[in-house]
Amino acid sequence: MNASQYTGRVVVITGASAGIGRACARAFAERGDRLALIARGRAGLEAAAAEARQAGTTAITIEADIADPAAVEAAAERIEDELGPIDVWVNGAVSSVTAPFTEITPEEFRRVTEVSYLGYVYTTRIALRRMLPRGHGTLVHVGSAGAYRGVPLQSAYSGAEHALQGWHEALRCELLASRTAVRSTMVQMPAVNTPQLDWTLSRLPNRGRPVPPVYQPEVAARAVLHAADRPQRREYWVGGSTAATLLANAVVPGLLDRYLARTGLDSQQADRRRRSGDPVNLWKPVDGLEDRGARGRFDDIAKDRSLQFWATTHRAPLAAAVVALLLGTGVCAKWARSTGAPVRRGRGS
Helix, strand or coil: CCHHHCCCCEEEEECCCCHHHHHHHHHHHHCCCEEEEEECCHHHHHHHHHHHHHCCCCEEEEECCCCCHHHHHHHHHHHHHHCCCCCEEEECCCCCEECCHHHCCHHHHHHHHHHHHHHHHHHHHHHHHHHHHHCCCEEEEEEEHHHCCCCCCCHHHHHHHHHHHHHHHHHHHHHHHHCCCCEEEEEEECEECCCHHHHCEECCCEEECCCCCEECHHHHHHHHHHHHHCCCCCEEECCHHHHHHHHHHHHCHHHHHHHHHHHCCHHHEEEEECCCCCCCCCCCCCCCCCCCCCCCCCCCCEECCCHHHHHHHCHHHHHHHHHHHHHHHHHHHHHHHHHCCCCCCCCCC
């Protein structure tokens, strides 16, 4: 079928073979958007594309490492040749090493930085080269609370996230100054139940675990979809834990340092010993031959909803409800005073 026969946007998703990127692929597919899915793992990519096609849309897969600008440039050319002009670019690929800083090699640190920071820079530059002349397009960057708050045992990832946040702020200012309609936004995520912990390079004695509360990747995907539709906001926070962490870091960062020093090491490790043969995706994909899906092994504790993000996306009706409640309370109090009726007070008043 010709691309012109489809409706919806052309959406590019990096890191689309698993985790949040995989859940995003399903969410955008259900909207009818045409998808270009980029990742290194062939089996995961093909499974993601099959899910998108089952939802009734079209999807192409591209095996590429976002740390390779030439590969991303070739991917963008193919996407626009086959699907049409890119409307939305979602950056969701990530890599990490879980270990004390002194046990991470320079090569490993460089690799995490190239994927989790420079990969976003390269892909965005390539996307903007196409979006800016047209004056149309949206960039959505999947971040985390680590963009503001460094976490012990995550120094490489925390450094990349901090760099990502500073770069995004500068980019957003430049886009606003140019008066283009192209927009860029970030979505700061909480702990998410993805396969990432099962293939992250780790030098800890025990298997990794996310720090509760943990959310399903579909919660993250709904937030990304919302951000893609409303990119005017500079960033979105997902999960009460993200909001609490970022607020605490802004008000009492030293206290948070001490808290994480006491709890941050043990809270990232499960009771089970780590297996020496666990796969590692730092240098090559784990889902090249076997699909790992969107979810990890923490379904039993992962939440399907975020009340905090629901409130964020329903601020107008919530504000109206609060105003109505206050007005109603005031009217009742005024009526009680005018009739001499006793005003009922709460317990303990």
